[in-house]
Amino acid sequence: MRKIIFYAVIIVLVVVVLFPLYWVFVTSIKSIRDAFAMPPVWLFEATWENYSKVLSNGVFLRAFVNSIIVSFTASIIAVAIGALAAYGLVQQGDAAKQSNEKFVLSMRIAPPLIFVIPTYFLASQLKLLNNHWLLIAVYAFINIPFAISMLMTFFEDIPRELRDAAKVDGAREFTIFREVFLPVAKGGIIATLIMCVLFTWNEFFIALVLTGRDTQTLPVSITSFLTFQGVQWGPLTAAATLVMLPMLVLGMLVQGQIVRGMSLGSIKG
Amino acid sequence: MANFALQLKNITKAYGETPVLKGINVDAEEGEFVVLLGPSGCGKSTLLHAIAGLHPIDSGDIIIEGKSVAGMPTRDRDVAMVFQSYALYPNMTVAQNIGFPLRMRKMPASEIAIRVAEVAKLLQIEPLLQRRPRELSGGQRQRVAIGRALVRDPKVFLFDEPLSNLDATLRVETRSEIKRLHAQLGKTMIYVTHDQIEAMTLATKIVVMNKGDIQQIGTPHEVYHRPANLFVARFVGSPTMQMFAGTLASNASGVVFDDGKGWSVPVPNADNTAVGKSVFLGLRPEHIALAPAGSGEMATVDAVEPTGPEDNVVLTIRGQKAIARFPTGSVEANTSVAVMLDLAKASLFAADSGLRLN
Amino acid sequence: MTKDVTTLFYRPVMVFMGAVSVVITVYVLWLTMQNISLLRPGAEKFVGFDNYIRLLLDMRGLSALGRTVMFTIAATAIELVLGLAIALLLDREFAGKRVVRALILVPIVMTPVVVGLTWRFMFDPSSGMANYLISLIGFGPVDWLGSPNVAIFSLLIADIWQWTPFVVLLTMASLESLPGDPQNAARVDGAREWQVLWFITMPMMQRALLIVGVIRAIDSIKAFDLFYIMTRGGPALSTETLNLYGYIAAFTNFDISYALTIAMVLTILTNVALLAVYRLAFRPQKSG
Numbered sequence: 001m002r003k004i005i006f007y008a009v010i011i012v013l014v015v016v017v018l019f020p021l022y023w024v025f026v027t028s029i030k031s032i033r034d035a036f037a038m039p040p041v042w043l044f045e046a047t048w049e050n051y052s053k054v055l056s057n058g059v060f061l062r063a064f065v066n067s068i069i070v071s072f073t074a075s076i077i078a079v080a081i082g083a084l085a086a087y088g089l090v091q092q093g094d095a096a097k098q099s100n101e102k103f104v105l106s107m108r109i110a111p112p113l114i115f116v117i118p119t120y121f122l123a124s125q126l127k128l129l130n131n132h133w134l135l136i137a138v139y140a141f142i143n144i145p146f147a148i149s150m151l152m153t154f155f156e157d158i159p160r161e162l163r164d165a166a167k168v169d170g171a172r173e174f175t176i177f178r179e180v181f182l183p184v185a186k187g188g189i190i191a192t193l194i195m196c197v198l199f200t201w202n203e204f205f206i207a208l209v210l211t212g213r214d215t216q217t218l219p220v221s222i223t224s225f226l227t228f229q230g231v232q233w234g235p236l237t238a239a240a241t242l243v244m245l246p247m248l249v250l251g252m253l254v255q256g257q258i259v260r261g262m263s264l265g266s267i268k269g
Numbered sequence: 270m271a272n273f274a275l276q277l278k279n280i281t282k283a284y285g286e287t288p289v290l291k292g293i294n295v296d297a298e299e300g301e302f303v304v305l306l307g308p309s310g311c312g313k314s315t316l317l318h319a320i321a322g323l324h325p326i327d328s329g330d331i332i333i334e335g336k337s338v339a340g341m342p343t344r345d346r347d348v349a350m351v352f353q354s355y356a357l358y359p360n361m362t363v364a365q366n367i368g369f370p371l372r373m374r375k376m377p378a379s380e381i382a383i384r385v386a387e388v389a390k391l392l393q394i395e396p397l398l399q400r401r402p403r404e405l406s407g408g409q410r411q412r413v414a415i416g417r418a419l420v421r422d423p424k425v426f427l428f429d430e431p432l433s434n435l436d437a438t439l440r441v442e443t444r445s446e447i448k449r450l451h452a453q454l455g456k457t458m459i460y461v462t463h464d465q466i467e468a469m470t471l472a473t474k475i476v477v478m479n480k481g482d483i484q485q486i487g488t489p490h491e492v493y494h495r496p497a498n499l500f501v502a503r504f505v506g507s508p509t510m511q512m513f514a515g516t517l518a519s520n521a522s523g524v525v526f527d528d529g530k531g532w533s534v535p536v537p538n539a540d541n542t543a544v545g546k547s548v549f550l551g552l553r554p555e556h557i558a559l560a561p562a563g564s565g566e567m568a569t570v571d572a573v574e575p576t577g578p579e580d581n582v583v584l585t586i587r588g589q590k591a592i593a594r595f596p597t598g599s600v601e602a603n604t605s606v607a608v609m610l611d612l613a614k615a616s617l618f619a620a621d622s623g624l625r626l627n
Numbered sequence: 628m629t630k631d632v633t634t635l636f637y638r639p640v641m642v643f644m645g646a647v648s649v650v651i652t653v654y655v656l657w658l659t660m661q662n663i664s665l666l667r668p669g670a671e672k673f674v675g676f677d678n679y680i681r682l683l684l685d686m687r688g689l690s691a692l693g694r695t696v697m698f699t700i701a702a703t704a705i706e707l708v709l710g711l712a713i714a715l716l717l718d719r720e721f722a723g724k725r726v727v728r729a730l731i732l733v734p735i736v737m738t739p740v741v742v743g744l745t746w747r748f749m750f751d752p753s754s755g756m757a758n759y760l761i762s763l764i765g766f767g768p769v770d771w772l773g774s775p776n777v778a779i780f781s782l783l784i785a786d787i788w789q790w791t792p793f794v795v796l797l798t799m800a801s802l803e804s805l806p807g808d809p810q811n812a813a814r815v816d817g818a819r820e821w822q823v824l825w826f827i828t829m830p831m832m833q834r835a836l837l838i839v840g841v842i843r844a845i846d847s848i849k850a851f852d853l854f855y856i857m858t859r860g861g862p863a864l865s866t867e868t869l870n871l872y873g874y875i876a877a878f879t880n881f882d883i884s885y886a887l888t889i890a891m892v893l894t895i896l897t898n899v900a901l902l903a904v905y906r907l908a909f910r911p912q913k914s915g
Contacts, residue, residue: 009716010723014730017792020745021733023756027748036754081640088636096637103645109897111849113873114890115651117883118658144644148637164323165356168427169417170344170373173632183360202738204852209878219740223856233748240741251736255729259800262735262793266838267800 021244028237035233050238060239062214063221067201067243069132070217074139075196079189081140082147087177089148090155097152104145104264116209123210130212138206143196146264150195153265154188155181191257194250201247218243273332274299274457275320275425280329282315289315291481293329297425297459297474302451304468305461307478308504313461316478317427320459322346334424344373349418350427353434355410357402357417364389364398367416374421388416391450408439415450428460432467444470465505469493477501495616499623502551502616508581510616511557511591512549517617517626519544526550526617532587534610536617540626547620552610554581557593559600560609568608570600584608659888664881678888687864688889691872692896698779698868699847702786707840709787710794715824717795718802728799731792739789743856746785747772750857775865778858782866785853790846794839801835802828837908841901848897869893 027035029046054060089100119138120129128134158181166176182189204219211220222243225236251258259267273296280293290312297303305313318324320331322343331339338346349370357366367388368381376384389395392412402410411431418426428447432440448471451458462468468475469489477484477492477500484504485497496502502510515528517539524539526548536550560566568584568591575581575597582593582600586608593608600606617626662674682688717727734742749756750771758768771781805828813823851870854860860867860875867875869889877886 006716006721010721010727013713014727016788017730017733019756020742020749020788021737023749024741024745040756040759085637085640088633088638091633092637100641103641103648106898107648109845109901110894111870111873111890112851113870113877114655114887114894117877117887117890118651118654121883141644141647144640148640159354159356161352161354161356162358164318164321165350165352165417166358166369167323167343168321168348168350169370169421171369172344173636175373177636180358180360184358186360198736202736202740204738204740204855205874208855219738219852222740222744236744237748240738240744244737244741247736247738248733251732252729255732258732258735259796263797263838263842267797267804267835 024237024244025241027233028241030234032234035237050234051242053235054238054242057235059216059221059224060218063216063218064242066132066211066215067217070135070139070215071197071200073132074136074143074200075193077136077140078143078147078196079151079193082144082151082192083182083189084177085144085148086151086155087181090152100148100152104149107142107145108264112205116206120209129210130214132215135207135210135215135217138210139200139203142206143200146199146261147192147196149265150192150261151185151188153260154185154192157188158184188257191254191261194254195257195261198247198250198254272299272334273297274301274334275303275459276330276332277316277320278330278332280316280319280331281327282312282319282324283327289481290319290326293483295476295483295486297457299457300455302458302460302471302473304472304475305459305478306463306465306468306475306504307484308463310480311478312481313463313478314429317350317429317459317461320425321348321350321427347421347423348425348427349421349423350429351411351414351418351431353430355402355414355434357410357413359402362399362401363394363405363413366402366413367420370417370421384420385416388420391419392416392446407435408443411435411443412446415447419450419454424457426456426458428458430462431460432462432464447471465507469505477504479504494614495625496551497625499549499551499618502618506553508554508592508594510551510553511593512551512618513587513589513591514547514549514620517544517546517548528587528589530588534612536612536615536627538627539617543619543626548626549618549620551616551618552591552612553614554592554594556611556614557584557586557591558609558611559595560607562607565607565609568606570602570604570606573600573602586610655887655891659884659891661884663883674884678885679892681885682888682892687867688869688872690864691867691869694779694866695848695868695870695893698783698786698850699844702783702790702847703840703844705783705787706791706794706843707836710791710839711798711836713791713795714798714802717799728796731795734789734792735796737789739852740856742785742789743853746781746788746853747857750781772858773862775863778862778866782853782857785857786847786850789853790843794843797839798832798835801832805831837904841904845897845901848893 275297282290518527572583873889
């Protein structure tokens with residue numbers, strides 16, 4: 001009997017968690033009439049017209065490409081720099097590590113508003129507001145502390161004796177980094193990369209301020225469906241599904257490490 | 270003049286306020302097998318890591334084949350090390366693991382292949398060359414680790430408790446293997462362990478350490494039969510040396526050990542300046558033997574602990590407890606037996622300083 | 628000697644980032660002491676702490692601050708309690724545990740903008756699921772996002788939906804890493820399950836819960852995406868948090884200096900709050 005109640009609760013939980021996602025997707029394949037029908041229509045004929053509208057929209061497609069370019073480039077830069085920094089920090093004493101932790105925390109506390117405005121200023125002076133590299137630089141800068149924290153936990157999992165053995169075998173620091181740490185921590189590095197991509201792809205505020213007409217990322221361009229005439233729910237839900245889908249896939253890929261990522265390494269999942 | 274492969278001169282090291290090495294002086298001649306023996310925390314591992322250059326020292330010098338290496342980074346010291354956890358590179362094959370140090374020295378690939386094959390043959394791990402460490406058993410990994418150390422032909426070999434992670438049978442096997450290698454190759458080996466049996470079987474010279482100090486340096490025979498102080502006497506040998514408390518007195522025949530309750534035994538070669546002091550008379554369990562009835566001392570048997578080949582018997586002799594080794598089944602608990610103490614093999618220690626007095 | 632080489636790995640990066648942060652902070656501080664407005668370019672002058680005083684007297688700003696505090700406390704508290712409860716529920720072996728764990732991730736990885744849009748759709752007065760569901764149990768339609776009394780709670784619901792899984796996952800991980808022996812010893816000593824939970828498990832979870840709570844609180848203070856997409860601070864400013872107010876000041880009113888003042892104050896207050904929380908959290912440990 002208790003088991004039935006338990007599983008009932010689990011099912012309720014799963015339904016609550018998945019329902020909005022389900023609803024968005026289902027609405028995207030409904031016709032306009034079905035989408036707004038009250039009471040809601042559960043069985044209907046699927047239509048792909050919303051998707052064809054969205055996928056033929058040049059603005060949306062360009063935003064998709066922008067999101068890919070910006071997210072991946074910024075994340076790769078952040079992880080590359082972060083890996084080097086993490087390798088160095090892992091060998092240091094507690095003092096250096098603690099000051100790094102404090103720095104990471106302080107970056108997390110400040111609302112983006114505080115550095116986005118000066119950046120906006122500077123960028124408009126330098127006419128960089130419509131430039132991918134502006135976004136990439138800013139996102140890389142933000143992601144580096146996170147990447148360092150993450151990678152430090154993965155590097156700390158590598159037994160100290162492995163590094164000692166490499167030193168005795170005659171390897172220099174960078175060789176140890178390249179030949180021992182990188183291959184052994186490969187899974188963690190990829191997980192960190194994916195988490196950076198996840199964060200950057202989903203990020204809205206900075207993109208809102210710093211993207212120009214040509215560099216809009218997906219979260220920003222989706223809001224263009226919120227026109228003055230009212231919300232175009234059909235294409236909007238189709239776009240929303242397309243925006244979320246890659247992230248859901250990536251999220252599943254890193255589920256093992258996501259706890260570590262979300263707690264900045266303080267809790268190892 | 271003997272060739273010293275390794276000389277440690279007055280090495281000190283402290284972690285903050287806590288001293289870990291308090292002035293270590295050890296010389297190792299070429300081809301010696303030196304064992305650093307001691308309980309955990311005595312500093313033996315730290316010393317080994319310092320020789321390798323993995324930990325810096327506060328003062329003193331480390332001289333390898335006449336050259337001072339104290340300021341040099343690890344990779345320039347030409348030492349090889351076998352770690353307790355083997356420390357094999359998980360992403361490389363066995364062949365790549367063994368070849369790694371040669372690659373670091375920029376040896377051409379063809380030559381590396383030859384050397385790796387030689388070492389693999391010596392250690393009988395040829396069929397494993399293309400496997401990865403995670404596919405190997407503990408014993409196999411240990412061989413690969415040894416192979417990686419051998420392949421470079423360094424000046425000194427360092428072993429950091431390499432057998433601790435192996436199970437009992439494998440430990441005995443690998444121990445013989447290491448002894449065989451030493452005999453065959455004649456290299457200088459520095460070996461760290463807390464297991465005194467490993468020390469006794471492998472070493473040409475044992476350095477007993479405790480709390481950062483050297484307690485004694487000597488051959489296994491010396492360390493076992495003539496321990497320099499109470500610590501060494503109790504650390505080496507299992508069951509440990511049995512101690513009888515008393516004082517040193519002198520009478521007509523010379524210096525005697527007197528327990529104050531009427532038991533008086535002569536101690537030849539004792540330091541007679543120590544007369545009047547509290548002392549311990551030490552005897553190893555095998556030096557307490559059963560005597561024909563009516564001779565020797567009377568002892569009561571408190572407990573009998575069979576160990577297989579013999580019995581460890583807990584006795585009370587003259588009011589003091591001692592453990593002896595008797596043939597299996599020779600005595601029963603709660604009986605009285607006559608025992609003989611082989612006083613020629615006894616050791617005498619001052620109670621205050623722990624130092625040997627004979 | 629080799630120590631020097633390893634510092635090369637991280638010092639350049641840290642120094643660079645530290646320098647940039649300092650420069651930005653100083654620049655922002657300086658900007659807050661001007662009265663820059665993009666509506667009157669060229670008319671800037673130094674005004675010292677005027678902007679801060681203005682904020683102190685700004686009713687709109689102060690209400691925004693109050694709203695931020697209330698929202699943060701409510702969201703964090705509810706998410707912690709609910710998340711902990713769910714984590715405790717899931718802390719056992721059951722069929723499909725791995726699947727459930729994976730599915731719980733969905734709200735967290737969904738693009739917040741999309742989450743906002745989704746809930747906006749669900750809260751739509753005429754064609755949204757929310758009103759449909761409550762009509763099934765007999766309640767009349769609610770103007771979820773259009774009524775000043777209800778809007779902030781709608782946002783709270785959306786926030787709770789999105790971030791409770793965060794608490795659940797982190798708490799589950801902590802629960803799993805706890806040593807099982809003290810709990811088993813308590814059971815052997817005769818404690819009932821709720822006693823084991825209250826006297827043994829909970830104290831061991833303190834640190835993890837604190838970390839999770841702090842992370843959620845910091846993120847709640849900075850919450851922007853949901854607020855912007857679902858209500859844009861309305862209706863009638865009922866959902867305007869301090870962060871949102873800062874954004875509006877900057878990009879709708881072009882009142883740059885004032886906007887930065889708001890951001891600066893927000894950062895300082897968050898830091899102070901954080902310090903206070905840590906002091907409170909770590910004092911019991913010292914006496915214990």
